[in-house]
Amino acid sequence: MTLPDSLNFKAHFIELFRTALQSLDVPAEPPNIELTRTKQSSHGDYSCNLAMHLAKPLRKKPQEIAQLLIERLPASAIIDKVEIAGAGFINLFINNAAKQQYLHHILHSKTDYGTSHLGQGRKIQVEFVSANPTGPLHVGHGRGAAIGASLANLLATAGFDVFREFYVNDAGRQMDILTVSTWLRYLAIHQVSIPFPQNAYQGDYVKAMAQQLQEQFAQSFVRQSERILENFPISALEIAITTDAELDQLIVNAKRILQQDYTLIHQFVLAEQLNDCRSDLLEFGIEYDQWFSEQSLYDSGLVSRTVQLLEEKDYLYLKDGAKWFRSTNFGDEKDRVVQRENGQFTYFASDIAYHLSKFERGFDLVINIWGADHHGYIARVKGALQALGVDPGKLEIALVQFAVLYRDGKKMPMSTRSGEFVTLRELRHEVGNDAARFFYAMRKSDQHLDFDLDLAKSQGNENPVYYVQYAHARICSVLAQWNGDLAMLSDTDTHTLSSPAELSLLQKLIDFPGTIEIAAKELSPHLITFYLRELASEFHGYYNSTRFLVDDKPLMYARLALIASVRQVLHNGLKLLGVSSPDKM
RNA sequence: GUGCCCGUAGCUCAAUCGGAUAGAGCACCAGCCUUCUAAGCUGGGGGUUACAGGUUCGAUUCCUGUCGGGCACGCCA
Known part of the structure; x- marks a missing residue:
């Protein structure tokens, strides 16, 4: 038995149906050929609803059309049987040998497994x-x-x-406000005190930049407060509660009296902020x-x-x-x-x-x-x-959508205006990069995200990041104890993998490239987090029910090839999300 | 007020252009470690998919209305 060239079962089946469809007398625009993975094993592995879509144009019963399609379906080495079910679904059952041999593809592809040509290099x-x-x-x-x-x-x-x-x-008013904010803090260091406007940037990082300005340029940006406030519409004491228009006037004044120096400060704060961001x-x-x-x-x-x-x-x-x-x-x-x-x-x-x-x-x-x-x-x-x-x-x-942080089950207040917000850096340091990357991606992006800080930090099964990473670490541990030649597993005989858990795990691994395609098409990285949790879950169940390091060598090799493949897919999937795959935990 | 998004299990969320008996996790209850990591597994209860209509072989998904929530409605960026 040989696998189809594409190694993409779904694409292979669509091709078969396309051939069958062409031999049928279909009017005008033929419907798209859709193939979906089934939810129940009794419905086979893949299902096609083409017959139902043809019912109306052909004026025939879906079941009849399904029968015609099946008769015209070209033979495939990987199809075990084809069934008509329900309202006219055509269900395809893949033979075990195809799934078993697929492991060789995964183990040879290594970090490339999961790639596809959906984008055609666009x-x-x-x-x-x-x-x-x-x-x-x-x-x-x-x-x-x-x-x-x-x-x-x-x-x-x-x-x-x-x-x-x-x-x-870097061109707008906000940058000017930041420049002036930094300059005012710098002036304060030099005892030129002008009340700090409330609509200027309040954060401590502004004071830190002012300090750096002082260290780098000494007093070369100092100007007298009378000049700064020349022609100013309100009195100096009122600046703390200045309006947007008045703040703009302050920017104009700053540009006028600082001239070239304004550009220097502007460039300085921009570079500082970009470096920090980068x-x-x-x-x-x-x-x-x-x-x-x-x-x-x-x-x-x-x-x-x-x-x-x-x-x-x-x-x-x-x-x-x-x-x-x-x-x-x-x-x-x-x-x-x-x-x-x-x-x-x-x-x-x-x-x-x-x-x-x-x-x-x-x-x-x-x-x-x-x-x-x-x-x-x-x-x-x-x-x-x-x-x-x-x-x-x-x-x-x-x-x-925004992420809302929760600590001790309570929402954390956040407001950019008052400078009272949690920075990304603080979050990363608190929960770690892995948890942050995974949690951020866990929900559909246009949905609000409740980010539970306690959950992200916890080291238990309730934390999905650890759950997935733990599956990877467990496999590494087993392979380390076996201490054999990993390359040998890539071509080992896998025909003994036939328990329900093993076949289900195989199909899950086969689903990986398709899942990536859908996630890419739908701009939905959250689908990858769901996939990884499901894969990890199936693996943990398999781990608990089956012993891998057994005396029967061919059996052991086959099982190790399977879990080595799971490890590879977990690794590839986590990498997509920017999450590490630890060998030990 | 107008526009866009959303409403699914006690909580947080899935559901591949409209597909089959709407699925996970958490929480809760009952079990499983002298055996490859128990950071794990197995089993259990949980639903009128906000509500009312409509479209069709078939609706959580599409259309209309109602209720509830979020966001946006600057010669700001």
Whole structure:
């Protein structure tokens, strides 16, 4: 018996059904051929509902059509039997030999097992986190980071050419506020005391940067408070409760009297924050291909070129001195400003330019991982792309809901405004990178996530991370005690693996590449966490019911080949999620 | 108020374009270690899928309405 070339059972069956369908007289558009894994073993291993979909166009009973399809199904070495069941399902039973031999494929493929050609090498960009470089990453960013990174891994494994990107908002007002905040803290060190505005950045990291500024530049940025507050609309004492407009005035004053020095401080705080962010994510197991600067879009003239393009296509109009984009033409609720009355481009304008640049760089598909609070933003970005002649279907946006931390069963309060939030770094140090990565990915991304800190730290069976890792460690332990030649297992005779537990475990291993494909297609890394828990669960059950290191050598080799395969798949799966697979626990 | 998302077991969540008897984990109860790691396993109870209609061979999934929750509605980013 030989396995089909593809080693992808599902694809193989779809091919068989396609052949059968062609020999049938089907009108116009034939339905898609769907093959699903069955939930019950009495329904076989795979099931096809094609006959039911043909019932209407062919004006025949599903059962009759199923019979016709079966008669025309080409012979396959791996199919044991075919049955018609229920309302017209065609159930396929795979023979044990095919499943047993599949282990050789897994053991030879090693870390490559699970890869597929779904993406056909198409260039896909995944942009994620993209937090403003105005402070440390917090636990909300952490979820976007974990999901984005795992999703990028999934897509790469499913055959896409993946490019990971972080968009750096280094051009906007927030950076100016951070610059001024740092400068004010620096001035305070030099006894130039100006009350610290409440809408400036409050965090201690700002004071730390001020200290570094002092160490690096001594007093070269000191200016007199009278000059800083020249023409200021309110009295010095009121600055602590300044409005946004007044804060903007403070920024203008700072730029005027600091001149070149302002740029130095700006560059300094930006570099500090980016380094912090980069190292934080690196420690979390996340690396990018590019950190894309928003400022570079202005410097290269792409922002003005983009707005000009929209203007030429007549999608802009003037109102109240500002330039508006007709996003309502593309289903948005209202039109949006791209250029303000004062001539400055809005964040939206640079964002359109950014998305245009993505497609100009030749990506076939673009995926944005956004916080769910940005959902109202989708329509206008897609609309702008469409206006520029880009197919908006090439942009997919995965929304990530917030993670809420629980300690002692109680919700932990969090508020960015007051600077009272848990940083990603604190979380990682408390629960460990493995638990953080796994927990963040455990739920569908557009669902709220309750992150139980106590559970993530616990070392018991109730902690799913340990549960999966423990299965891996157990297998390592058995193989270490056997102390034999692992390479030999790759070709060992596996025909003795025929107990229900063994066959079920085999099928679970066979499901791995398909699970990755679905998770990639649905942008749903959480499916991998479910898969791994199920695989670990089946293994633990098998472990408790069966002894591996037995005197019967062929039997032992077969069982070891099976658990070595389980180990490989656990390892490959955990790696997708950025979680380690320890040999010992 | 308008728009988007959501409502599934006591709790947290799954369910592969609409598929077969809606599944896991936690918690709870009862068992299993002189044998490869008990950080484990086995068994048990648990449901009108928020509610009311509709579409069809078939609905947790699609449509309409009601109730309840989250988010978004700036010439901020």
